[in-house]
Amino acid sequence: MILALETSCDESAVALFDPARGLVAEWVHSQIAIHERHGGVVPDLAAREHLRTIEPLLGRARDATAGFTGVAEIAVTQGPGLAGCLAIGLASAKALAQVLACPVKGVNHLRGHVWSPFIGLHAAEPGHFGPALAALLPHLALVVSGGNTLLARLDAERGITVLASTRDDAAGEALDKGAKLLGLGYPGGPVVERLAATRGAGGGPARLDAFDFPRGLGPRAELDFSFSGLKTALRYQLEKMSPAEVEAGMGELCASYQQAVVDALVRKAGIALETRGPFRSIGLSGGVANNRVLRTALGAVAARRRIPLLAAEPRHTGDNAGMIAFAAWADPAVQARTAEAEGLEIQPGWEIGQA
Secondary structure, three states: OEEEEEOOOOEEEEEEEEOOOEEEEEEEEEOHHHHHHHOOOOHHHHHHHHHHHHHHHHHHHHHHOOOOOOOOEEEEEEEOOOHHHHHHHHHHHHHHHHHHOOOEEEEEHHHHHHHHHHHHHHHHOHHHHHHHHHOOOOEEEEEEOOOOEEEEEEOOOOOEEEEEEEOOOOHHHHHHHHHHHOOOOOOOHHHHHHHHOOEOOOOOEOOOOOOOOOOOOOOOOOOOEOOHHHHHHHHHHHHOOOHHHHHHOHHHHHHHHHHHHHHHHHHHHHHHHHHOOOOOEEEEEOHHHHOHHHHHHHHHHHHHOOOOEEEOOHHHOOOOHHHHHHHHHHOHHHHOOOOOHHHOOOOOOOOHHHO
């Protein structure tokens, strides 16, 4: 089995993956309750919480395996992420590797997200994962989270090439910042989604075009994302409104703002399918992948092109160790790394193309 650790930001996570069976067990400790009072993740507090929780989580993995019996490899998020948080996971992985006399592999967190939609495919029929995967490659991956938004190509040889990224704010960051401007708290994305589904000022469903927010699409040939202008447009709109008008129009403000994010993501993915293909499937992963409006819209794009949409399961959209363990097994770039555990160092700014 592969024992995986994830501590890149504000979730401590441990998982056990058996290539013959799939994910055996997963444990995640969320820090949302700690950071919501500050309106965002506080790095020092996050690192302190990882120190407190990683040992109990590993204890649960130890108990589940009768002393780590069957663990042949350790995988750990090496980057990107918060330096102090990454360091705790890597130090723990190195210590375990020494005790268990097994190798440790550093995994790129973003590559874990790219691979996460395929976890369910493997679980359905572990013995035939290779042929099932081959039928879906080349694959277009849309990774949408609070810290990253990118499009990547997973080719027939399982290599990953970035096609587009964000020039400024990530989509999840834009949703959270928009929620903060609206006074909705942190994390704001789920609150914006919930309020967007409420009734509008006229009593009917909230209109998606009640407010004209920019999409940041740019020229058709340009795939990179940009969401900073959207946040600024919301701020200017709120400055024109009284508190009573904001309260009355909250549902339609959220619906229009969310739709601007979704439209940009879906439009860019559609252009990539048309101009950077061919692709046999499209994937959706990252924390924002839980947004039902986004899932529905991207599913419609996939259906029009008669290719399947592989969306990561909700438990594998946020930061989780399951995707780290799976990537350590499925990604040739990870398996090819032969550095000794002592030589591994954290990579806070690690790019996805660097494996």
